[in-house]
Amino acid sequence: xxxxxxxxxxxxxxxxxxxxxxxxxxxxxxxxxxxxxxxxxxxxxxxxxxxxxxxxxxxxxxxxxxxxxxxxxxxxxxxxxxxxxxxxxxxxxxxxxxxxxxxxxxxxxxxxxxxxxxxxxxxxxxxxxxxxxxxxxxxxxxxxxxxxxxxxxxxxxxxxxxxxxxxxxxxxxxxxxxxxxxxxxxxxxxxxxxxxxxxxxxxxxxxxxxxxxxxxxxxxxxxxxxxxxxxxxxxxxxxxxxxxxxxxxxxxxxxxxxxxxxxxxxxxxxxxxxxxxxxxxxxxxxx
Ligand SMILES: [Mg+2]
Numbered sequence: 001x002x003x004x005x006x007x008x009x010x011x012x013x014x015x016x017x018x019x020x021x022x023x024x025x026x027x028x029x030x031x032x033x034x035x036x037x038x039x040x041x042x043x044x045x046x047x048x049x050x051x052x053x054x055x056x057x058x059x060x061x062x063x064x065x066x067x068x069x070x071x072x073x074x075x076x077x078x079x080x081x082x083x084x085x086x087x088x089x090x091x092x093x094x095x096x097x098x099x100x101x102x103x104x105x106x107x108x109x110x111x112x113x114x115x116x117x118x119x120x121x122x123x124x125x126x127x128x129x130x131x132x133x134x135x136x137x138x139x140x141x142x143x144x145x146x147x148x149x150x151x152x153x154x155x156x157x158x159x160x161x162x163x164x165x166x167x168x169x170x171x172x173x174x175x176x177x178x179x180x181x182x183x184x185x186x187x188x189x190x191x192x193x194x195x196x197x198x199x200x201x202x203x204x205x206x207x208x209x210x211x212x213x214x215x216x217x218x219x220x221x222x223x224x225x226x227x228x229x230x231x232x233x234x235x236x237x238x239x240x241x242x243x244x245x246x247x248x249x250x251x252x253x254x255x256x257x258x259x260x261x262x263x264x265x266x267x268x269x270x271x272x273x274x275x276x277x278x279x280x281x282x283x284x285x286x287x
Contacts, residue, residue, distance in 0.1 A: 015273040019245075019262045023277055026241045029214030031070030034277070035203060035227070038076040038083055040186060040220035041247045042274070044267045047156055049078075049144060054086050058271050064278035066091040071210050075099065075199050077190060077223060079146040080108060097148040098192065098223060099202025114148045117193035120178040124191055125150045127174050135170075137163055148193065155187035164189075185221050186251055200226030207234050215240055218270055220247040220256065228259040245273070 014020070026032065036042055039052055042062075046052040066072045066089065073093035076083045080096025080103035087094070094103040100114040122145065129143045132152075140156040141163065152171055157163035171189045175182045183190045199219070207215055207230075215234070217227045228244035235242045246252065246260035247270045257263065264270050 015264065015269065015276050016262070019243075019264070020273065020276050022262070023216055023243055023245075023273065026214040026216055026243050027069060027277065029241055031210055031212055032214035033071035033073065033206065033210060033212045033216070034065055034069055034274075035071070035073045035075050035206065035215065035217045036270075037199075037217075037219040037221070037224050037227075037247075038074050038078060038086060040267070041218050041224075042074075042267060042270055043086065045155070045186065048142060049151070049153060052086070054088075055267075055271065058267075058274060059087060059089055061271070061274035061278035062087065062092060063089045065274070068278075071206060071212065073206060075202055075217075075227060077146075077149065077151065077185070079148075082146070093206075095202050095206075097146055098190075098199055099197045099205075100148045100193070100195075110148060111193075111195065111197055113195040114193040114197065117180065117195075118148065120180060121145075121148070121150055121191060121193065124174040124178040124180055127177075128152060128171060128191075131170055135166060137166060141167065150191040151185075152189045152191075153187065154189075157187075160187055183223060185223055186253075190223075198226040199223055200230035203227040204230040204234060207231075207240055212240055214242070216243045216245065218245045218247055218264075218273075220249075220252065222253050222255055225253075225255050225259045228256075232259075245270075 042058050043052045043054045074083050075095040077098050080094040080101045083094040083096050100111045102109050125143055125145050132141050142153040144151040154163040171182055180191050217231050231242040231244050234240045244260045246256045246263045248263045249266050264273050
C-alpha cells in the first residue's frame with residue numbers, strides 16, 4: 001500500500017520527474033555510464049541467494065541502455081560470473097566480488113592481490129562452515145564461496161540479531177586467523193581479502209578508464225556507500241556529473257540514506273526509473 005507522497009508519485013506516474021530529468025541530463029553528458037548493484041537494487045532480496053533473479057523488464061532496460069551509453073555495468077558482491085548469469089545482457093560489464101573481478105565478453109580478470117588470498121579464504125570459509133554445522137544456526141546460516149570473497153547469509157534465521165551474536169565473533173575470528181577482513185550487509189557478513197578494493201574504488205576506476213562525463217550509480221546496502229561516496233568525490237573534483245541513487249525500503253541502512261543524492265522505493269522503483277531512462281532517446285532535451 002502506498003504510504004507516502006514519494007511512493008505515490010513513483011507508482012502512479014512512473015519515477016519522480018525531477019529525478020528522471022536529472023538522470024537524463026547526466027546521461028546526456030557523453031561518454032556516460034550507468035552502474036548498478038544487483039541484489040536489493042535490480043533484484044528483490046530472496047530468502048536464499050540462489051532464489052534471487054532479475055526481472056525481464058529490467059534486463060530489457062539495461063539492454064537498451066547499452067545501446068545508448070558508453071558504459072553499462074553491474075557492480076556486485078556476487079561473483080562476476082553469477083552476475084552475468086543473473087542479468088544475462090551482452091555488452092554489459094560485470095564487476096564482481098565488490099570490484100575484485102571483471103567479466104566482459106567472456107573475458108574474466110581478477111585483482112592479483114585478491115587472487116593471492118584465495119587459499120586463505122577457502123580455509124576460513126571451511127572453518128566457519130564446520131563451526132556452523134555444530135551450532136544452533138546449522139539449518140539457517142549459509143556459507144557461500146564466491147571465489148575471491150565469501151558470504152555468510154543469515155536471512156533465514158528466525159532471530160537475526162541473535163544469529164549475528166553467534167556469527168559475528170565466529171566470522172571475525174576466522175578472518176583474523178587467515179588475514180582477511182569482514183564487512184556487514186543486509187543479513188550477511190562478507191569475508192574479503194585484505195586489499196583496498198571495494199565498490200568505491202571499482203566505480204572510481206571505471207569513471208577514470210572510460211573518461212566518463214556523466215555517471216549514475218544505484219545501490220541499496222552499506223557496501224554501495226563506497227560507490228556513492230566515490231561518485232560524490234569525482235563530482236566534487238569536477239569533470240563528471242553524477243547521481244547516487246539509493247534503492248530504499250524498510251531495512252535500508254541509515255548510512256545509505258545519508259550518502260545518496262536521491263532515492264527510489266524498492267526494486268520496483270529502480271525498475272521504473274531504468275525503464276524511463278531506457279525508453280526515450282537520451283539525446284532529446286528532457287522535460
Ligand atoms: Mg545490494
